[in-house]
Amino acid sequence: MEGVIDAHTRTLLTDTPGFDWTVTEFVRVTDTRLPARVFRRHCPELGAASVTPSGIPVHLQLLGSDPKTLAANARQACELGAIGLDLNFGCPAKTVNRHDGGASLLRDPRRVEAAVAAVAGAVSHAIPVTAKIRLGFAHRRQALDCAKAAQNGGAQALVVHARTRNEGYRPPAHWEWIGRIRRHLTIPVIANGDIWTLENYWKARSLSGCKDVMLGRGALADPWLARRIRGWQQAETLLGPTPWTVRADILQRYAAAQRNILPPRVVVSLLKQWLNLMRARDTEAAKRFQALRRCVDLDDFLEGLTMPCRSAVEAPAHENA
Numbered sequence: 001m002e003g004v005i006d007a008h009t010r011t012l013l014t015d016t017p018g019f020d021w022t023v024t025e026f027v028r029v030t031d032t033r034l035p036a037r038v039f040r041r042h043c044p045e046l047g048a049a050s051v052t053p054s055g056i057p058v059h060l061q062l063l064g065s066d067p068k069t070l071a072a073n074a075r076q077a078c079e080l081g082a083i084g085l086d087l088n089f090g091c092p093a094k095t096v097n098r099h100d101g102g103a104s105l106l107r108d109p110r111r112v113e114a115a116v117a118a119v120a121g122a123v124s125h126a127i128p129v130t131a132k133i134r135l136g137f138a139h140r141r142q143a144l145d146c147a148k149a150a151q152n153g154g155a156q157a158l159v160v161h162a163r164t165r166n167e168g169y170r171p172p173a174h175w176e177w178i179g180r181i182r183r184h185l186t187i188p189v190i191a192n193g194d195i196w197t198l199e200n201y202w203k204a205r206s207l208s209g210c211k212d213v214m215l216g217r218g219a220l221a222d223p224w225l226a227r228r229i230r231g232w233q234q235a236e237t238l239l240g241p242t243p244w245t246v247r248a249d250i251l252q253r254y255a256a257a258q259r260n261i262l263p264p265r266v267v268v269s270l271l272k273q274w275l276n277l278m279r280a281r282d283t284e285a286a287k288r289f290q291a292l293r294r295c296v297d298l299d300d301f302l303e304g305l306t307m308p309c310r311s312a313v314e315a316p317a318h319e320n321a
């Protein structure tokens with residue numbers, strides 16, 4: 001996730017078992033073959049066999065529209081050590097869409113197919129090429145055509161974020177639409193959107209028929225979510241709530257990695273961003289967020305994560321969502 005999940009975050013999240021693979025933030029492809037440093041910046045794991053330190057594969061995501069340039073960059077990524085490529089047809093950002101990228105291609109399924117075919121044709125068959133779509137740009141009428149286009153182009157799996165571009169990130173995610181798509185495809189379909197809890201997973205699974213899901217914000221909100229889902233998939237185990245100590249530890253390790261490369265104030269805002277996602281479903285995180293929301297000093301912030309907290313508490317915003 002652009003601006004949110006970088007290599008440090010991938011390292012921390014995949015420390016806990018549960019993930020099969022991860023995806024980088026998108027590499028924006030316009031009209032040139034990008035230099036190696038751009039790929040290495042987005043995916044430092046290229047220098048480590050494209051796996052996180054705990055051995056989970058990292059696939060590199062490309063976002064672009066011109067098939068030839070996408071193909072050239074796909075080849076470049078693979079020469080640098082990419083072991084899987086994902087194509088982004090879901091980004092709703094206005095600037096990206098204005099420049100003909102992300103979800104804007106969903107307006108014409110033929111363009112989705114051409115982009116996927118160009119990339120799949122440019123790299124070895126050993127490199128899985130996957131696509132990530134939404135249900136459409138302004139409406140859902142072409143959802144199935146876009147999904148079929150990705151499959152026809154040679155995608156080995158399809159991730160479907162169950163909203164249109166115009167729906168942004170507004171709940172609800174229309175998981176039943178993923179089911180309609182899945183029934184017509186032969187490649188694996190992976191459900192995405194608004195999976196924050198095990199209960200959400202169950203519902204998404206029963207409505208979509210997809211066993212596998214892709215986690216976005218939910219993985220940050222609950223760092224044990226992938227493990228929780230995997231535990232249930234494997235043995236119907238119900239994992240208890242993620243302890244505050246685990247959450248605080250992950251935030252501290254994140255700060256320790258980021259403070260070497262970013263100004264302390266920026267690290268504080270990134271920590272607040274993460275804690276803000278955690279607080280919706282965790283009372284202790286809600287308390288800490290409330291107590292630390294005005295804090296700007298990194299060391300004070302980190303201390304505030306571990307010190308006993310006595311501030312007034314607001315109930316988590318979406319306790320039972």
Ligand SMILES: Cc1cc2nc3c(=O)[nH]c(=O)nc-3n(C[C@H](O)[C@H](O)[C@H](O)COP(=O)(O)O)c2cc1C
Pocket residue numbers: 001002003004024025026061088090132161169192193194195214215216217218
């Ligand atoms: C800040 C932000 C950045 C994102 N960046 C990307 C990205 O680079 N590539 C991508 O495929 N999806 C990106 N997404 C979309 C998520 O991967 C996901 O599809 C969406 O948030 C819905 O899933 P969720 O409810 O589990 O978060 C981003 C989402 C957010 C909120």
